[in-house]
C-alpha cells in the first residue's frame with residue numbers, strides 16, 4: 359500500500375445514496391473523503407436508465423432530498439431527465455463535486471485487520487481508508503435472461519438500463535422481454551413508432567392508474583413563496599403512501615380497494631376478452647412492485663402490438679421462438695428483465711476480517727445486515743440501501759437519509775469516544791434478522807410470487823417489512839452497545855467500557 363492515497367472515508371458510488379453520504383458527512387465535519395463512480399456523472403440509476411418513458415413512480419416532492427426540496431418540479435411524477443438534472447444540480451451546489459472521481463471502478467476493498475483500515479483497489483490506484491461506505495446501488499447491475507441462443511441473435515439486443523439510442527426503432531419489428539416497472543414505461547413510449555411490437559409476458563403485473571399532473575406556474579411559485587407548503591404536500595404524499603404498508607404487511611383486507619382499482623382499470627381499458635384474460639394478474643397485489651400506468655393497457659391493445667404469453671424456448675438468429683414452436687421475427691430485442699439484486703457482483707469485491715467476500719458470506723448465511731447498514735465481520739463499513747431497506751411503495755431517498763442519520767451518528771460517536779473501529783456483534787445481527795424474518799413471514803412479498811425482493815431460498819432479504827418511519831426511528835441514533843469496538847489508547851472509549859489491550863490493535867472492547 360506504499361502508493362495508496364490515505365483518506366478518512368471512501369465512498370463507492372455517486373448516485374442518490376453516495377452523493378447524499380458525501381454531502382451529509384462533509385456537513386458533519388468529516389470532509390476528508392473520496393467518492394468514486396464508474397460512470398461519468400453523478401446520478402447512478404437515474405444517469406443510466408435513459409430508456410424511452412423512464413420516469414419515477416414516486417411523486418417528486420417526496421422523491422427528493424429533504425435538504426434540497428425542488429419547488430420547480432414540472433409534474434407530479436418527474437421524467438428521468440428532470441431527476442437527473444435535479445441530482446446534478448444538488449451535486450453542483452453542495453460543493454462536494456471536487457471530491458468525486460468519475461470513470462473509476464472499485465476492483466476490490468479488503469479489510470486489513472492488522473492496520474484496522476480498508477485497502478481499496480481501484481482502476482485509478484489504491485486507497486487506504488478508515489471508513490468504507492458502499493453506496494454502489496441496488497438496481498444497477500442489469501440482469502440478462504438466460505435464454506438459449508440470445509447471444510447469436512443477428513439483430514440488436516440491449517437491456518433497458520443500457521438503452522442504445524443509436525439503434526433506430528421506427529418502422530421496425532421490436533420484441534420486449536419482461537413486463538416489470540421498466541417495460542411498462544418503455545412499451546407505451548415506443549408502440550406508436552415501431553412497425554410491430556411483441557411483448558413477452560411471463561407474469562401479468564398489477565397496474566394501477568398513475569395520478570400524474572403538470573404543476574402550473576402558479577403552483578410552483580406558491581411552493582417557493584409560501585413557507586412550509588411544499589413540505590406539507592410532501593408530508594401528505596408520504597402519509598398516503600404509508601397507508602399501503604398496512605395491507606402489504608398486516609391485513610390483506612386493506613389491499614381490497616387497490617385490488618379493485620387495478621381490476622377496474624383492466625376492465626375499462628381492455629375490451630378484448632382474450633387479451634384481458636392474458637393481462638389478468640394471478641398473484642396477490644403488492645407481492646411484486648405495484649406498477650402505475652395509464653398507457654400500458656392501451657398500448658397493448660394496439661393493432662401493431664402482440665402480447666405473447668407462451669414461454670420463450672430460445673432466441674433464433676432472426677427472432678424469438680416460443681414453446682409452441684412458433685418463430686416471431688424481430689429486428690431489435692429489448693431486454694427488460696430487471697437487475698441482480700440479491701446476487702450483485704459488487705458483493706464479490708468486498709472482503710472482511712476473515713477474508714470472506716460479502717458474496718460468500720451472504721451466499722451461505724443469507725443477505726443480512728444490522729439495520730440494513732452494518733455487517734458483522736466488516737468493521738467500519740456502512741452499506742447504503744443494504745439488506746432489508748428496499749421499498750416498493752415509497753421513496754428510497756427517505757430510507758437513504760435514515761441510514762445517513764445512523765452513519766453520521768456512528769462517525770460522531772467514534773470521534774467523541776476515540777474509537778478506531780466498530781463492528782456489529784454477530785449475535786445482535788442474528789437476533790435482528792430473526793425478528794425481521796418473523797416480521798416478513800406474513801407479508802405479501804412471500805405470498806407466492808417471484809420478485810427481486812426474494813433470494814433463491816424464498817426469503818425476502820431486500821425489502822423493509824414495516825412502516826418506513828419505524829426504520830427512521832431505528833436509525834435515529836447509533837447504538838454503540840450493539841458493536842464490538844477497538845479504541846485508541848488513552849481515549850475515553852478505552853476506559854469507560856472495560857477494554858482490554860490487544861497487541862497491534864489498540865484495544866478491543868467485547
Ligand code: N01
Nearest residue numbers: 413414415503536537538539540541560561647694695696
Ligand atoms: O425489472 P423487474 P424492472 N423470460 O425485475 C421478466 C425499479 N424501477 O427493470 O415477473 C421472460 O421488476 C419478469 O417476469 P416475472 C423498481 O423498483 C423503478 O422492470 O419474473 N421474462 C418481469 O416481468 C422495479 O421493481 C422505476 O415472471 C423474464 C421482468 O422481466 C425495479 O426497478 C422504473 C425473464 C423484470 O421485471 C426493477 O424493474 C423502472 C425471462 N428469462 C424500474 N426474466 C420507477 O418508476 C425476467 N423476466 C421508480
